[in-house]
Amino acid sequence: MFSPRSLFSRLTARLNALFGRGLVLSMLMIVLAGVAIMLLGLLLTNAAAPTSLTIASGPPGSVFEKTALRYQAILAREGVKVKILPSGGSLDNLHRLLDKRQAVDVGFVLGGEAGGVDGSRLMSLGSISYQPLMVFYRGAPKTLLSDFQGMRLDIGEPGSGTHTLALALLKLNGIEPGGKTILLDALPGNAVKSLLDKQVDALFVMGDSTSTDLLRQLLHTPDIHLFNFVQADAYARRVSYLNKLTLPRGGLDLGKDIPESDTQLIGPTVELIARDGLHPALSDLLLDAAREVHGKPGLFKKAGEFPVLVEHEIRLSPDAQRYYASGKSLLYRTFPFWLAGLVARALAVMLPLVLLLIPALKVAPAIYRWRIQSGINRWYRVLFDIEREAVAQRTVPGKQQELLRRLAHVDATVSKITVPAAFGDLLYELRGHIDFVRSRLQADADALEHQDHRD
Known part of the structure; x- marks a missing residue:
């Protein structure tokens, strides 16, 4: 032998x-030198995909936080640990992504939020859902936002998408801070209680900064009305990042017929924004999670409508464009995530x-x-x-x-x-x-x- x-x-x-x-x-010396350099390179480089990720979500109980939790569970199946970082909402997420001192990789940001910032170091992985604005109020039915002139309005906490969008819409109707209309920044305590106790006349809420339990409580409260945006088409045309949305009759509660009629709403899309340099494999996993979470039909969307690659203020990610065109990269489509990382x-x-x-x-x-x-x-x-x-x-x-x-x-x-x-x-x-x-x-x-x- x-x-x-x-x-x-x-x-x-x-x-x-x-x-x-x-x-x-x-x-032989050339080959041995090459092998030695390869082994040294493997020890010193870190080209494999990271196994951890930080998402800036929203306040506890918000739609953004619940979405982040679902992403966390999906990515955990691939061995990626997701840290969820609570925030004040969409605008707060954007500021954290822009701040190099903040350890944030991705965040949920509403369309229109990034219009006045330098987003050159950010990239969009696409839009993942609609985010309707809901206005609850007491008293006689209101037809136009200008009807709230002179009232006390809770427009949400600064840093939230609600606050930013409410200011923009009210300005279009001639209502600005400093006038006779009192604009309150999220009264302390329970917002529903503030509305019921007549501390405010109307409440602007969105899912990025408001608990879904709070929204459900408002919709089931007698004498509280959900504002119908009869001018939804005009808002969608005047403000490029807004969409006309229809909440169908009985869409929230068929047994109690809530709402009692089709209600027109408006709202931006939610974008999944990442820092420039996000590893392509993590980008693919996030978009896989987005398809699993947001690809099903809902009150305001059709099956398969989201996620979608639509450019707004933030440039589109090249990796996301490749994913929407042809799916995950060959390595990560063929091998398990951990093995594909080693091969890569x-x-x-x-x-x-x-x-x-x-x-x-x-x-x-x-x-x-x-x-x-x-x-x-x-x-x-x-x-x-x-x-x-x-x-x-x-x-x-x-x-x-x-x-x-x-x-x-x-x-x-x-x-x-x-x-x-x-x-x-x-x-x-x-x-x-x-x-x-x-x-x-x-x-x-x-x-x-x-x-x-x-x-």
């Missing part, structure tokens, strides 16, 4: 005989080195052949000198014999040269040329001797 060591020795000996020891050693890390290190090793291994034989050829070419220079002397001194008595003796010495020396079998053609060509020169010298010597006899 052959041991691996003896097999390697036999293989090396065979290669040495065929190509020469120098070439085999040179190529190895390929990131190995491919550049392989691309360098291939030309290096191709050049090594050429350089070695050049070295052998250089050693043989020096004997061609000797042959040229002998031929020149033979031509120049053809009639000199005894010169041809002297040149033949010199040529015999050259032939004897060349015969002792050892070259690998792969380069034998060079040596045999040289010996053939030596024989050619010898034949010419011998012919000249014979011709000169014959002439001497005639004379």
Whole structure:
């Protein structure tokens, strides 16, 4: 039986005989150096996808927090740990993403929020849902937002999408801070209680900053009305990031017929915003989760409507564009996440080195052949000198014999040269040329001797 060591020795000996020891050693050193660099690169680099992610969500109980929790459970199946960072809402999420000191990777941001900020370091993974604005109020039915002029309005906590959108819509209706309409920033305590106790006349709420339990309580409270945006079409055309949404009759409670009629609402889409540099594998996992969570039909959406790649203020992620066009990358589509990460890390290190090793291994034989050829070419220079002397001194008595003796010495020396079998053609060509020169010298010597006899 052959041991691996003896097999390697036999293989090396065979290669040495065929190509020469120098070439085999040179190529072996190149390969070993490449392997060493690859191993070092694997130890020092971290090209594999991270296994942790931080999401800026929203206040406890909000739609954003519940969405983040669902993402957390889905990504956990792939071995990715998701940390959920509570926030004040959409605008707060945007500010955290922009702040380099904040350890945040992705966040939920409402369309229209990023209009006045530098979002060059951010990218959008697409829109994942609609976020309707709901206005609850007491008293006589209201038709227009301008009907709330002079009242006390709770427009949500600063930093929330509700607060920002409410200010924008009220401004379109001539209601601005500092006027006779009192704009309150989220009264402390229970907002429903504030409305019921007549501390406020109307309450603006959205899912990014309000508990779904709170919304359900408001909808089931007698004498509290949900504002119907009869001008929804006009709002959607005046404000580019707003959409007209219809809450169908009985959509919230069929048994109690809530609402009692179709109600028109308006609202932006929610975008999944990431920092520039998010690993493509994590981007794919997030979009997988978005499809699982948001791809089902709902009150305001059709099946498969979300997630969708629509550009607003933040540029679209190239990885997201690739995902929407062709799905996950080949590695992460073929292998489990942890294995695909290892393969990706190895390929990131190995491919550049392989691309360098291939030309290096191709050049090594050429350089070695050049070295052998250089050693043989020096004997061609000797042959040229002998031929020149033979031509120049053809009639000199005894010169041809002297040149033949010199040529015999050259032939004897060349015969002792050892070259690998792969380069034998060079040596045999040289010996053939030596024989050619010898034949010419011998012919000249014979011709000169014959002439001497005639004379």
